[in-house]
Amino acid sequence: MPGGGFTIVYLGAPEGAEAARAILPAGFTVTHPEHAPEPVALALRDADALLDASMKVPIDDGMIANAPKLRIISCATTGSDHIARTKLNERGIQVRTLREDGELLRNITPAAELTFALLLACARRLPAAVKAVQQGSWIREDFPGLMLNGRRLGVVGCGRIGGWMARYARAFGMDVVGYDPFVSAMPAEIRPVMLEELVETSDAVTVHVHLSDQTRGLISADLFRRIKPGAIFLNTSRGAIADEKALLEALQSGRLSAAGLDVLDGEPDVQDHPLRRYAETHDNLLITPHCGGFSPDAVRVVCRRAAEKIRDHLQGVAS
Structure with missing residues (x-):
């Protein structure tokens, strides 16, 4: 414990820093730098650990090389594809x-x-309807809604989030099918089908898989060409899981009636992203800023657990 303590760099919302400080014992200091590459790199130079609840700042090999004391990175997220691994692996x-x-x-x-919520907003064209009223209009015929009851939801990735989506959909009277070759036992609400059948027969397709070499581009241009005409597409996992060029073409052609996204490939640098630009002038694409997992209640829980892992590792306790 050089200097009598440990320094933890925290990236994320303030609630997470509070939760980490509450769980860490005396001798642990939590710093909270600005979420930009240079301030983070500077903070890491004297850090023993990084607690990342943000994923906004890529952690590259140069940052790791210049962080000689760093011993652990604990992510309060399920994903970590923003972190380069070469230097980390070299140093164990x-x-x-x-x-x-x-x-x-x-x-x-x-x-x-x-x-x-994105599914409901797409099905009922909620943002456009609200905007119309704000502008003084009151014409309900401009906003015909899709009734979800009796429709089919296709779930790609039937783990924790996919399972919740299935439960919500069944509560709305939807039929639910799913594709996940890595799940040994499907949730009771989901009938397993092959991916091609899922996209061809589902009125809404929702994606809930981790980004990996196997899932990059999983929702391919071919699948977008085969997707049921008028379907809604939802992706709150990672942008690169879908062929975004093909997604845009499906929206432009009308093959997709709407899409709801919480992720874009290359985020957070999305100013010139073709999908973001399309959404500026088209109300059938809703994009939120990767905020799906952000809730102060949830942030406190996951940051407390991530901090526990750092505490135990630095103190030499198995966790």
């Missing part, structure tokens, strides 16, 4: 994520709730 530095904490995550529902 652990990267821990919430994918290890299935029991804790089971009842963390904000991401699923936002996804279903």
Whole structure:
């Protein structure tokens, strides 16, 4: 414990820093730099650990090379694809994520709730209808809504979030099918089908898989060409899981009636992203800023767990 303590760099909302400080014992200092590459790199130079609840700042090999004391990175997220691994692996530095904490995550529902909110907003054209009234219009015929009862939801990735989506959909009277070759036992609400059948027969398709070499581009241009005409597409996982060029073409052609996204490939640098530009002038694409998992209640829970892993590692306790 050089200098009599440990320094933890925290990235994320203030609630997470508060939760980390509450769980960490005396001798642990939590710093909260500006969420930009240079301030984060500077803070990491004297850090023993990084607690990342943001994913907004790429952690590259240069940052790691200039952080000689760094011993662990603990992510209060399930994903960690923003973190380069070469230098970490060379030094044997652990990267821990919430994918290890299935029991804790089971009842963390904000991401699923936002996804279903996007489905409802797309089905009822809510933002456009609200905007029309704000502008003084009152013509309900301009905003025909899709009744979800009796429709089919196709769930790609039938783990925790996909399971919640299935429960919500069944409560709305929807039929639910799913595709996930890595789930040994499907949730009771989901009937398993092949991916091609799922996209061809579902009135809404929702994606809930981790980004990996196997899932990058999983929702391909071919699948967008085969998707049921008039379907709604939802992605709150990672932008690169879908072929975004094909997604845009499906919206432009009318093959998709609408899409709701909480992620874009290359985020947070999205100013010139083609999908973001399209959404400026078209109300059938709704994009939120990767905020699905962000709820102060949930942030406190997951940051407390991430901080526990740092505490135990630095103190030499197995966790």
